[in-house]
Amino acid sequence: MSEQNGQKRAAKTHREKVGLAEMLKGGVIMDVTNVEQAKIAEDAGAVAVMALERVPADIRRDGGVSRMSDPEMILGIKAAVTIPVMAKCRIGHFVEAEILEALEVDFVDESEVLTPADEENHVDKHAFTVPFVCGARNLGEALRRIGEGAAMIRTKGEAGTGDVVEAVRHMRAIMSEIRQVAGSRPDELYTLAKGFQAPLELIREVHRLGRLPVPNFSAGGIATPADAALMMKLGAETVFVGSGIFKSGDPAVRARAIVESVLFYQEPKKLAEISRNLGEPMVGINVSSLGEKELLAPRGW
Amino acid sequence: MPVGAKSAWYTVFMLSRVGVVAVQGDYERHILALRAAADGPLEVVEARVPEHLDGLDGVILPGGESTTVGLLLRRYGLGEALVEFAASGRPMWGTCMGMILMAKDIERGRPDQYRLGVLDVTVRRNAFGAQVHSFEDEVPVRGLSEPVLGVFIRAPVVVRYGPGVEVLSEYEGQIVAVRQGNRIGTSFHPELTHDARFHRLFLGL
Numbered sequence: 362m363s364e365q366n367g368q369k370r371a372a373k374t375h376r377e378k379v380g381l382a383e384m385l386k387g388g389v390i391m392d393v394t395n396v397e398q399a400k401i402a403e404d405a406g407a408v409a410v411m412a413l414e415r416v417p418a419d420i421r422r423d424g425g426v427s428r429m430s431d432p433e434m435i436l437g438i439k440a441a442v443t444i445p446v447m448a449k450c451r452i453g454h455f456v457e458a459e460i461l462e463a464l465e466v467d468f469v470d471e472s473e474v475l476t477p478a479d480e481e482n483h484v485d486k487h488a489f490t491v492p493f494v495c496g497a498r499n500l501g502e503a504l505r506r507i508g509e510g511a512a513m514i515r516t517k518g519e520a521g522t523g524d525v526v527e528a529v530r531h532m533r534a535i536m537s538e539i540r541q542v543a544g545s546r547p548d549e550l551y552t553l554a555k556g557f558q559a560p561l562e563l564i565r566e567v568h569r570l571g572r573l574p575v576p577n578f579s580a581g582g583i584a585t586p587a588d589a590a591l592m593m594k595l596g597a598e599t600v601f602v603g604s605g606i607f608k609s610g611d612p613a614v615r616a617r618a619i620v621e622s623v624l625f626y627q628e629p630k631k632l633a634e635i636s637r638n639l640g641e642p643m644v645g646i647n648v649s650s651l652g653e654k655e656l657l658a659p660r661g662w
Numbered sequence: 663m664p665v666g667a668k669s670a671w672y673t674v675f676m677l678s679r680v681g682v683v684a685v686q687g688d689y690e691r692h693i694l695a696l697r698a699a700a701d702g703p704l705e706v707v708e709a710r711v712p713e714h715l716d717g718l719d720g721v722i723l724p725g726g727e728s729t730t731v732g733l734l735l736r737r738y739g740l741g742e743a744l745v746e747f748a749a750s751g752r753p754m755w756g757t758c759m760g761m762i763l764m765a766k767d768i769e770r771g772r773p774d775q776y777r778l779g780v781l782d783v784t785v786r787r788n789a790f791g792a793q794v795h796s797f798e799d800e801v802p803v804r805g806l807s808e809p810v811l812g813v814f815i816r817a818p819v820v821v822r823y824g825p826g827v828e829v830l831s832e833y834e835g836q837i838v839a840v841r842q843g844n845r846i847g848t849s850f851h852p853e854l855t856h857d858a859r860f861h862r863l864f865l866g867l
Binding site: 467625 | 798
């Protein structure tokens with residue numbers, strides 16, 4: 362294993378990629394747009410930060426093409442914190458992904474929040490040393506992304522709305538489809554793979570494990586400690602909070618409260634205490650008031 | 663429970679009620695690894711608040727984010743309880759983040775970073791760099807005849823150790839596992855492999 366091809370150490374295996382995702386379990390990953398916010402996030406107890414120029418709520422408001430962030434701001438955030446730093450590339454934009462890998466970010470989010478660069482192919486994530494997280498709305502989508510090499514799955518939800526309804530829909534779909542696969546007979550898995558449009562080997566793994574083969578996180582519309590705890594109760598292993606923190610009245614206080622709510626998601630009395638006096642939440646948009654063209658979740662397939 | 667003579671001998675000397683600090687990180691992997699390593703009956707407890715440490719024979723601090731967990735250990739009193747737990751002489755093992763939290767001093771941490779200070783070492787965080795430099799390789803361990811597969815994820819190393827500390831493992835000249843009495847710290851993650859020897863070693867402390 363060592364000293365092959367002149368390399369001292371083993372090449373990056375899937376184990377190290379999934380391993381980092383395992384280390385982030387039970388935590389909160391926060392979107393930050395500058396060094397000051399990154400420090401607030403780290404102080405509040407974030408397990409990682411997502412460095413991006415505009416949070417999804419602003420991307421939604423501004424419109425236009427949304428791309429990978431300026432490497433300068435990503436490097437600035439990397440220098441400012443000691444926790445892992447993630448960054449987003451456009452769906453299918455493998456050169457943005459290569460640039461993010463060259464910047465040595467710790468995780469790349471191939472994200473529907475940015476404007477897709479390829480409407481048929483996602484990035485071949487096996488070809489990279491850096492691990493990837495991808496969004497999914499259901500089990501088939503999750504397993505297609507894992508088949509491409511994703512080391513972490515998150516629900517898509519509907520980013521930038523502060524409305525948790527889509528994250529709930531996606532997590533419920535993923536969990537109930539996992540139960541369906543786990544409870545099926547082995548000779549039924551072929552037809553299930555066909556139905557879910559997912560690789561048979563991964564359907565078999567879900568059948569064997571009773572869960573996704575990689576950590577299953579949640580994102581998209583989480584704005585309060587109760588939202589975060591709800592997603593944990595539905596099966597999320599960590600939550601991403603995007604616009605919900607820095608679009609609220611008192612980000613430092615809210616960030617800390619959401620971190621605590623993930624630790625104590627099973628204890629309503631603690632959640633009641635944690636939820637007190639957090640100031641104004643982000644205003645938010647009802648997902649049901651959005652037109653089909655305004656939705657981000659259908660991006661990626 | 664019917665056990666053979668050899669197993670009975672083990673069960674007498676093995677820890678039977680072990681906690682895994684379950685504030686954040688890969689604690690589930692440790693719980694699975696402990697169950698796989700146990701020869702006899704073993705109760706595994708997820709420790710989130712100080713009361714969860716009551717009646718435990720030993721405790722594991724898993725991998726995770728040391729800044730996050732340190733903050734929560736301090737805020738909810740579990741940190742103080744863990745210091746008392748170690749002082750009572752019961753075994754403690756930290757992997758990666760766990761070793762950072764157990765250390766007396768931390769390099770490349772935050773200035774005010776919380777630590778238990780129960781292991782007389784200085785630990786350097788992220789000693790190998792960002793995630794793209796994470797790796798795995800065979801690592802020799804004192805007391806184990808065959809090397810273990812060391813999984814290093816944004817891993818720390820020990821850069822200083824006190825007189826009571828024994829070096830268990832070195833990799834490329836860096837100290838990656840130490841022992842002080844029945845307290846162990848490892849830079850790598852045996853819980854992410856299918857090798858139960860390290861967990862068995864811990865249960866035998």
